[in-house]
Amino acid sequence: MWAWEAFCRPEAGTLDWTRLFPSEKLTLGADDMLGVGCGSKRAKMDHENFEFFIICTPGFEDISASELARWYPSLGCKVERGGLTVMAPLATGFQLNRVLKTPTRILLRLVSFGCRDFPKLFKKISGFAWEDWLDDRSRVSFHATSSGSRLKIKTRIEETCWEARVARLRKRGRPHARFEGPKADVYVRLTDDVCHLSLDTSGEILHKRGVRVLSAEAPVRETTAAALLTWMQDLAKQEGLSNDAVELVDAMCGSGTFLIEARGLAEEIKSRRFAFEDFKVIVSPCENQIVNLSGGFSRLIGFDRDAKAFSAAEQNLREVPNVELHHADFFTAVALPDHTCRWVVANPPYDERLSIEGGLKAFYEKLLTEAVRVARPQLAGFLFPESAHPENLRLPKGWRKLALKKFSNGGIAVSAVVYSCRPKAE
Numbered sequence: 001m002w003a004w005e006a007f008c009r010p011e012a013g014t015l016d017w018t019r020l021f022p023s024e025k026l027t028l029g030a031d032d033m034l035g036v037g038c039g040s041k042r043a044k045m046d047h048e049n050f051e052f053f054i055i056c057t058p059g060f061e062d063i064s065a066s067e068l069a070r071w072y073p074s075l076g077c078k079v080e081r082g083g084l085t086v087m088a089p090l091a092t093g094f095q096l097n098r099v100l101k102t103p104t105r106i107l108l109r110l111v112s113f114g115c116r117d118f119p120k121l122f123k124k125i126s127g128f129a130w131e132d133w134l135d136d137r138s139r140v141s142f143h144a145t146s147s148g149s150r151l152k153i154k155t156r157i158e159e160t161c162w163e164a165r166v167a168r169l170r171k172r173g174r175p176h177a178r179f180e181g182p183k184a185d186v187y188v189r190l191t192d193d194v195c196h197l198s199l200d201t202s203g204e205i206l207h208k209r210g211v212r213v214l215s216a217e218a219p220v221r222e223t224t225a226a227a228l229l230t231w232m233q234d235l236a237k238q239e240g241l242s243n244d245a246v247e248l249v250d251a252m253c254g255s256g257t258f259l260i261e262a263r264g265l266a267e268e269i270k271s272r273r274f275a276f277e278d279f280k281v282i283v284s285p286c287e288n289q290i291v292n293l294s295g296g297f298s299r300l301i302g303f304d305r306d307a308k309a310f311s312a313a314e315q316n317l318r319e320v321p322n323v324e325l326h327h328a329d330f331f332t333a334v335a336l337p338d339h340t341c342r343w344v345v346a347n348p349p350y351d352e353r354l355s356i357e358g359g360l361k362a363f364y365e366k367l368l369t370e371a372v373r374v375a376r377p378q379l380a381g382f383l384f385p386e387s388a389h390p391e392n393l394r395l396p397k398g399w400r401k402l403a404l405k406k407f408s409n410g411g412i413a414v415s416a417v418v419y420s421c422r423p424k425a426e
């Protein structure tokens with residue numbers, strides 16, 4: 001990453017960049033660009049569609065696509081490895097940060113151009129109207145990746161982009177701009193000699209929801225918890241099960257991430273700032289295209305045997321209505337009263353950061369058996385480490401595996417597995 005810090009020296013902005021690439025002119029019209037230029041006319045920008053790339057955990061792309069369709073049914077998307085491409089007006093694209101709970105970051109594609117040498121990169125970047133998007137004082141960091149391209153050296157690509165932005169400032173008579181403004185991240189992706197420039201609209205990674213949450217050992221990421229819940233809702237629908245008035249039981253709730261996410265799935269995130277709020281472009285407030293997001297969880301029930309984890313969950317959920325927390329070992333807990341529509345979830349210990357006695361397979365099979373005794377669920381979803389070979393677990397009577405997804409959970413190879421827990425005819 002080539003960041004503003006590297007240039008916070010008095011001489012920054014006073015270097016003669018034309019000396020670096022003497023044959024290159026520093027001017028370039030926006031129409032020289034292949035991709036989306038930056039229109040300066042507000043009205044036009046309000047109605048124009050821009051390309052956004054919604055980054056999600058590899059393996060969760062279809063879940064994020066389904067989540068997107070719930071909030072914006074008319075917004076199509078192209079599903080790619082690692083994310084979704086969406087064409088949307090600026091206001092809608094920015095708003096996705098507030099409503100989607102499964103992505104990790106949302107990028108706005110600014111421009112694409114063919115590029116096989118550094119002078120060309122410099123020329124294109126210094127010709128781009130950064131001032132339409134970012135404050136001159138923004139602390140811009142460039143993050144480069146390269147595959148199948150002649151320009152390969154990441155640091156040199158990032159350095160060139162930085163130098164080109166400074167050249168742009170000089171050209172506009174702002175050579176001494178002090179980089180004390182908001183932070184901005186620009187992603188520079190070179191693929192097969194085409195350079196794609198994207199502006200990060202999220203800022204801090206999206207699993208950070210902005211509320212101070214007490215953490216217990218080995219918490220699941222908020223985006224992962226939201227993805228499992230969203231996926232379970234989709235699978236329930238496919239099975240003809242209702243998504244309404246579901247009681248959600250987290251058998252090993254730790255600090256309560258699943259329960260917090262269940263409550264927030266259908267709400268906008270209002271508790272944090274996003275990078276787009278510091279952009280120079282001011283967009284009209286987003287027209288609310290949001291359709292009815294039914295499928296609320298009517299009651300949230302959590303168990304944890306660890307006193308510290310239980311207390312963290314209590315704190316984190318103290319203002320959330322309809323919560324019931326049990327400081328108890330799930331394996332010996334008193335059974336809950338019958339409820340027709342109950343789902344069980346858990347991110348149990350993996351025997352890595354939190355240890356398990358008696359072996360993973362026995363522990364997880366006991367978890368499934370006790371889920372039946374304590375909760376009599378209709379649907380169950382778990383995160384198991386692949387080392388436990390979840391596909392070989394012995395299932396309680398009447399249970400069926402509906403789907404299994406492999407992904408990496410904080411560097412550990414994990415499977416998310418969803419089971420139907422009742423015989424089909426019931």
Ligand SMILES: C[S@@+](CC[C@H](N)C(=O)[O-])C[C@H]1O[C@@H](n2cnc3c(N)ncnc32)[C@H](O)[C@@H]1O
Pocket residue numbers: 216217218219220221251252253254255256257258303304305306309328329330331346347348349350354
């Ligand atoms: C990986 S953590 C779960 C993290 C949680 N999903 C979160 O995000 O905070 C596993 C949790 O299971 C709890 N646990 C382990 N065995 C248990 C049992 N038999 N009954 C209840 N809780 C248990 C541990 O105390 C720990 O908090």
